[in-house]
Amino acid sequence: MKLLQALNGEPIWPPPAWLMRQAGRYLPEYRATRAQAGDFISLCLNPALAAEVTLQPIRKFGFDAAILFSDILILPMALGQGLRFAEGEGPRLPPLESLSTLDTARAPGVYAPVMETVRRVRAELPAETALIGFAGGPATVACYMLDGEGGGEFPRTRRLAYEQPGFVAAVLEVLSEATIAYLSAQVEAGADCVMLFESWAGIFPAAQFRELVIAPNRRIIATLKARHPGLKVIGFPRLAGLMLGEYARNTGVDAVGLDTVTDLAKAIDVCPPGTVFQGNLDPLLLKLGGVAMDEAARKLLAQARGRPHIFNLGHGITPDVPEANVARLMEIIRSA
Numbered sequence: 351m352k353l354l355q356a357l358n359g360e361p362i363w364p365p366p367a368w369l370m371r372q373a374g375r376y377l378p379e380y381r382a383t384r385a386q387a388g389d390f391i392s393l394c395l396n397p398a399l400a401a402e403v404t405l406q407p408i409r410k411f412g413f414d415a416a417i418l419f420s421d422i423l424i425l426p427m428a429l430g431q432g433l434r435f436a437e438g439e440g441p442r443l444p445p446l447e448s449l450s451t452l453d454t455a456r457a458p459g460v461y462a463p464v465m466e467t468v469r470r471v472r473a474e475l476p477a478e479t480a481l482i483g484f485a486g487g488p489a490t491v492a493c494y495m496l497d498g499e500g501g502g503e504f505p506r507t508r509r510l511a512y513e514q515p516g517f518v519a520a521v522l523e524v525l526s527e528a529t530i531a532y533l534s535a536q537v538e539a540g541a542d543c544v545m546l547f548e549s550w551a552g553i554f555p556a557a558q559f560r561e562l563v564i565a566p567n568r569r570i571i572a573t574l575k576a577r578h579p580g581l582k583v584i585g586f587p588r589l590a591g592l593m594l595g596e597y598a599r600n601t602g603v604d605a606v607g608l609d610t611v612t613d614l615a616k617a618i619d620v621c622p623p624g625t626v627f628q629g630n631l632d633p634l635l636l637k638l639g640g641v642a643m644d645e646a647a648r649k650l651l652a653q654a655r656g657r658p659h660i661f662n663l664g665h666g667i668t669p670d671v672p673e674a675n676v677a678r679l680m681e682i683i684r685s686a
């Protein structure tokens with residue numbers, strides 16, 4: 351598998367490629383399957399249909415990796431927190447007031463369908479295509495649990511981190527343990543590697559970044575690697591800025607997903623030698639296509655040449671991306 355070879359530090363060329371949110375609303379077959387499931391959460395918990403949407407972009411574009419179709423918020427839902435997706439508005443949860451409302455013992459039963467999806471996808475994927483399991487990073491998942499919605503500001507989470515640090519630490523503790531169990535189950539079901547999405551890592555000041563992002567990520571990664579020798583882990587500390595080097599050095603990740611703003615050359619400078627990078631084309635260019643996309647993709651490829659690199663976007667595909675642009679991007683990468 352080219353993806354695992356790159357994660358092992360081999361400068362595979364052309365680089366393996368996949369795209370965050372590669373299964374999603376820009377694909378008509380995704381929209382049809384979601385309609386069949388009824389709604390997004392039902393789709394995540396329906397192994398036959400979730401496996402189908404995981405495989406759709408592989409069949410269409412031949413990516414080097416499939417990512418399990420699910421969501422980072424399935425874990426808090428499995429822990430007993432209500433979750434709904436408001437049409438056109440994103441996720442909503444009742445903001446968490448107390449740990450006593452969470453039930454870690456019931457979680458594996460609720461997320462059991464996700465493990466069945468992993469088994470089905472692995473059985474159907476071509477041997478050379480890697481299956482990426484994933485979870486949200488605990489800080490990012492806690493943002494949604496404490497604020498009850500996204501939007502990127504998370505005012506309650508940030509206030510609680512100062513005013514009730516013990517409560518926030520306890521939430522992260524529960525989430526870290528639950529995340530270890532959840533990712534471990536994915537690996538046992540057949541995931542070839544895993545990725546931690548710390549999409550909101552960059553909202554915290556440096557001291558809190560160390561405590562709320564780096565420390566829990568390190569603990570999760572160390573425990574997973576002890577349980578599953580050889581397991582490769584990709585971290586995505588979005589908007590980490592100058593904290594990127596510390597994140598790479600102190601968490602034990604094998605690869606770092608770069609957000610859109612981060613220059614690969616600068617990331618190479620601040621991360622330990624041997625760090626593998628993934629990313630980071632601007633998703634807007636995938637929507638716009640044309641010469642601008644071609645040139646940016648070629649420039650990124652030139653920067654990554656000679657290194658172990660995984661081609662990806664800097665954030666997820668948006669629903670307005672034309673499929674033809676995805677096909678064109680893959681052509682550019684394959685002919686690099």
Ligand code: CP3
Nearest residue numbers: 370371372373374390417419420421422440500547549666
């Ligand atoms: O193809 C894949 O990348 C795998 C599946 C996947 C989804 N979400 C499917 C999804 C993955 C890995 C995620 C991760 C995720 N979910 C993150 C971290 C990555 C990031 O984007 O920063 C976050 C923050 C979430 C939480 C979440 N899920 C939000 C904020 C939203 C609403 C925004 C939106 O795009 O509508 C979702 C919904 C969601 N997750 C969709 C998909 C395909 C759209 C649901 C639909 O079909 O309507």
